[in-house]
Amino acid sequence: MTTTTSPSVDLGWHMGAPSLAIDPDALSPERMRARFSGMRETSPTVNVWRGAGPVSALPRALRNDIDALTFVPLGAQTPMRCDASLAANHTDGIVVLHRGQVVYESFDGPLKPHKPHVCMSVTKSLVGTLAAAEMVAGRIDPDALVPVYVPELTDSAWGNATVRQVMDMTTALQYDEDYANPAAEVWAYLRVAAQLPGMPAPAGSPIGIRAFLQTLRANGTHGERYAYKTVNTEVLGWILCNVTGLPLEQLIEERLWTPMGAVQDAYFVVDPRGQAGAGGAFSGALRDMARFGETMRCRGFFNGRQIVPEAAVADVERGADPAHFAQAGYTLLPGWSYRNQWWMTHNAHGAYCARGIHGQNIYVDPKAEMVIARFASHPKAASANTDPTTLPAYHALAQHLISAS
Amino acid sequence: MTTTTSPSVDLGWHMGAPSLAIDPDALSPERMRARFSGMRETSPTVNVWRGAGPVSALPRALRNDIDALTFVPLGAQTPMRCDASLAANHTDGIVVLHRGQVVYESFDGPLKPHKPHVCMSVTKSLVGTLAAAEMVAGRIDPDALVPVYVPELTDSAWGNATVRQVMDMTTALQYDEDYANPAAEVWAYLRVAAQLPGMPAPAGSPIGIRAFLQTLRANGTHGERYAYKTVNTEVLGWILCNVTGLPLEQLIEERLWTPMGAVQDAYFVVDPRGQAGAGGAFSGALRDMARFGETMRCRGFFNGRQIVPEAAVADVERGADPAHFAQAGYTLLPGWSYRNQWWMTHNAHGAYCARGIHGQNIYVDPKAEMVIARFASHPKAASANTDPTTLPAYHALAQHLISAS
Numbered sequence: 001m002t003t004t005t006s007p008s009v010d011l012g013w014h015m016g017a018p019s020l021a022i023d024p025d026a027l028s029p030e031r032m033r034a035r036f037s038g039m040r041e042t043s044p045t046v047n048v049w050r051g052a053g054p055v056s057a058l059p060r061a062l063r064n065d066i067d068a069l070t071f072v073p074l075g076a077q078t079p080m081r082c083d084a085s086l087a088a089n090h091t092d093g094i095v096v097l098h099r100g101q102v103v104y105e106s107f108d109g110p111l112k113p114h115k116p117h118v119c120m121s122v123t124k125s126l127v128g129t130l131a132a133a134e135m136v137a138g139r140i141d142p143d144a145l146v147p148v149y150v151p152e153l154t155d156s157a158w159g160n161a162t163v164r165q166v167m168d169m170t171t172a173l174q175y176d177e178d179y180a181n182p183a184a185e186v187w188a189y190l191r192v193a194a195q196l197p198g199m200p201a202p203a204g205s206p207i208g209i210r211a212f213l214q215t216l217r218a219n220g221t222h223g224e225r226y227a228y229k230t231v232n233t234e235v236l237g238w239i240l241c242n243v244t245g246l247p248l249e250q251l252i253e254e255r256l257w258t259p260m261g262a263v264q265d266a267y268f269v270v271d272p273r274g275q276a277g278a279g280g281a282f283s284g285a286l287r288d289m290a291r292f293g294e295t296m297r298c299r300g301f302f303n304g305r306q307i308v309p310e311a312a313v314a315d316v317e318r319g320a321d322p323a324h325f326a327q328a329g330y331t332l333l334p335g336w337s338y339r340n341q342w343w344m345t346h347n348a349h350g351a352y353c354a355r356g357i358h359g360q361n362i363y364v365d366p367k368a369e370m371v372i373a374r375f376a377s378h379p380k381a382a383s384a385n386t387d388p389t390t391l392p393a394y395h396a397l398a399q400h401l402i403s404a405s
Numbered sequence: 406m407t408t409t410t411s412p413s414v415d416l417g418w419h420m421g422a423p424s425l426a427i428d429p430d431a432l433s434p435e436r437m438r439a440r441f442s443g444m445r446e447t448s449p450t451v452n453v454w455r456g457a458g459p460v461s462a463l464p465r466a467l468r469n470d471i472d473a474l475t476f477v478p479l480g481a482q483t484p485m486r487c488d489a490s491l492a493a494n495h496t497d498g499i500v501v502l503h504r505g506q507v508v509y510e511s512f513d514g515p516l517k518p519h520k521p522h523v524c525m526s527v528t529k530s531l532v533g534t535l536a537a538a539e540m541v542a543g544r545i546d547p548d549a550l551v552p553v554y555v556p557e558l559t560d561s562a563w564g565n566a567t568v569r570q571v572m573d574m575t576t577a578l579q580y581d582e583d584y585a586n587p588a589a590e591v592w593a594y595l596r597v598a599a600q601l602p603g604m605p606a607p608a609g610s611p612i613g614i615r616a617f618l619q620t621l622r623a624n625g626t627h628g629e630r631y632a633y634k635t636v637n638t639e640v641l642g643w644i645l646c647n648v649t650g651l652p653l654e655q656l657i658e659e660r661l662w663t664p665m666g667a668v669q670d671a672y673f674v675v676d677p678r679g680q681a682g683a684g685g686a687f688s689g690a691l692r693d694m695a696r697f698g699e700t701m702r703c704r705g706f707f708n709g710r711q712i713v714p715e716a717a718v719a720d721v722e723r724g725a726d727p728a729h730f731a732q733a734g735y736t737l738l739p740g741w742s743y744r745n746q747w748w749m750t751h752n753a754h755g756a757y758c759a760r761g762i763h764g765q766n767i768y769v770d771p772k773a774e775m776v777i778a779r780f781a782s783h784p785k786a787a788s789a790n791t792d793p794t795t796l797p798a799y800h801a802l803a804q805h806l807i808s809a810s
Binding site for chain 1: 443445446447448449450451452454457519602670672675679
């Protein structure tokens with residue numbers, strides 16, 4: 001980063017063409033919001049085809065009792081209405097499924113039902129699910145060391161890390177993911193990944209994500225604590241591609257979007273090598289994210305077929321060690337864990353979620369038979385900015401759906 | 406251009422990411438071929454939605470007598486079979502409609518039915534058709550001067566040009582479109598239009614297509630001779646956007662792709678301002694290009710509705726002055742003219758076509774009730790490389806369909 005001012009750090013994701021140099025207004029919240037519904041307008045992308053089959057049904061049974069539902073935001077005293085929370089946390093669109101039916105839906109601003117929106121780190125949960133499927137099929141051994149699948153990483157931080165440690169982000173990396181730190185390595189990653197369109201990697205940088213991964217080094221002992229670092233997902237994606245012999249976009253297309261009967265093509269932003277960014281570069285339509293969440297809730301079965309192996313979903317639901325997670329210091333997420341690239345609440349409903357910065361979510365509540373897919377464009381990156389007005393709202397809604405059923 | 410070697414000139418369209426600097430193989434014909442079926446993988450793009458309606462029918466009535474049909478290539482003595490011509494002119498895909506039915510279809514290499522392929526200057530005919538529709542609706546006066554619609558062009562070459570002169574490319578511009586000349590202004594255009602991904606415009610260049618247009622100057626008197634210059638289409642696109650208040654991608658979406666019942670989303674490569682390139686930046690699926698050709702053949706009526714006003718198609722079919730066209734010296738195209746961004750053969754069948762470099766075509770033969778849509782990746786840009794094995798083949802096929810009916 002060339003600047004340390006807060007807005008440019010928070011809005012770094014959408015810097016680019018038209019860049020600040022030619023458009024001083026490019027970092028406004030309004031422009032960022034438009035950008036999130038059109039990442040391909042500033043970056044090279046690779047398409048994820050929905051397939052030639054029919055769009056799967058998402059029956060509608062809209063309820064009028066959700067807008068007025070209230071919850072108490074984390075750290076607050078005063079209840080907030082659900083409809084008021086949408087503006088408060090910069091929601092671009094939200095779909096709530098109950099028992100597979102759309103009970104609530106809202107689109108706002110530039111987001112339309114047919115427009116893919118950036119998923120940020122929700123991408124990781126797609127990749128983790130596919131990797132879990134390969135694990136239960138026996139094609140990836142979670143206890144194997146990473147170089148078994150990616151020899152190029154032998155001398156890197158991952159040379160002595162297991163796939164399981166990568167999956168659950170318990171590797172010890174010399175790598176800072178704090179967006180508020182302009183010197184954090186995450187900025188170098190985003191630049192080599194070509195995810196900051198106006199800011200190419202400096203001359204002499206590794207070319208592309210995979211070359212960059214090879215330069216990273218360990219800092220400590222793997223497997224002792226959870227530490228959320230996006231580069232782990234890039235390693236996982238590399239493993240997945242090598243094991244299957246397919247690029248990531250084709251895996252998502254053939255194994256998820258086409259069998260799910262997605263309504264719309266999706267896409268990945270690609271790096272200068274044409275590599276899809278596994279850590280956060282996916283854009284999809286909101287209702288398709290809901291379809292994916294519903295697939296998970298139904299233990300892999302959706303659109304009349306078993307899309308994800310049930311054992312892979314069970315391996316997600318199992319969760320990981322909350323003691324590892326606790327060391328990361330997420331005070332808003334007590335007792336949670338991180339498993340197969342999913343965030344596990346370990347609450348009484350067994351809820352878990354996919355989470356992306358600026359407010360992207362898929363929230364699966366098995367007990368309430370509820371799935372929420374949500375896109376947002378909160379001006380600040382960290383999820384801590386949206387958690388207070390989303391997590392308790394999701395849980396209140398889940399409880400309401402249970403009691404109203 | 407920084408090099409004068411023939412391959413880089415001929416293959417200039419696909420220079421880019423991964424650029425030559427990191428991938429010496431990026432200019433190989435194989436890679437170019439792949440690139441043409443995935444322009445968005447190296448450039449920012451804006452989507453053209455197909456809409457939420459059903460895909461329109463393209464009934465199939467495949468014939469087995471077309472492969473063996475022969476024709477004599479222009480300038481040759483020996484007949485060639487139609488099937489042999491496909492490889493000879495680097496065809497990626499071809500669809501032939503007769504009376505609205507698919508009588509022949511072939512896909513080869515990376516092109517698939519659902520994959521948009523770059524249309525190059527076939528794009529111009531889409532724009533010209535929409536502009537003709539605005540003319541017959543009375544919203545664009547062909548005799549008005551360009552600055553009536555685009556005041557920013559008052560001091561440019563187009564300050565005293567009429568819209569009709571822009572439509573039919575009879576403006577006199579100080580601007581060379583010869584790809585074989587490394588100093589030609591067309592290379593500056595392609596760079597400011599961000600259509601050479603590895604070669605951004607040099608520092609100090611105008612930013613984006615519209616700024617570049619304002620720098621161009623006249624060279625002679627408008628209206629006296631035909632001279633094919635892509636920048637005219639960019640001016641036409643600008644006029645169209647100002648008159649309708651809509652960006653080009655939305656015009657194509659709402660007025661053509663959605664009512665046509667296209668099977669697949671299409672897209673434009675955009676410049677650093679996010680502006681769709683009207684001169685050659687469109688990519689669409691082959692069968693959708695055939696649908697558009699069929700719409701023209703049926704005088705604007707397709708998919709159960711009048712998509713293009715019949716009077717606009719008639720205004721295309723009217724053609725322009727072959728005497729103007731003759732001065733451009735296209736020895737392979739005797740007696741042709743250029744009208745509303747379409748190439749008019751003035752042959753006995755009243756055939757006309759959309760043409761793009763490297764071999765892109767939509768060929769409409771009203772008398773034979775035939776439409777051909779074709780994508781190719783001939784290693785050399787100029788259409789003179791593909792005309793000898795396409796134009797006589799198309800006409801032979803038309804005659805065959807008439808006599809076999």
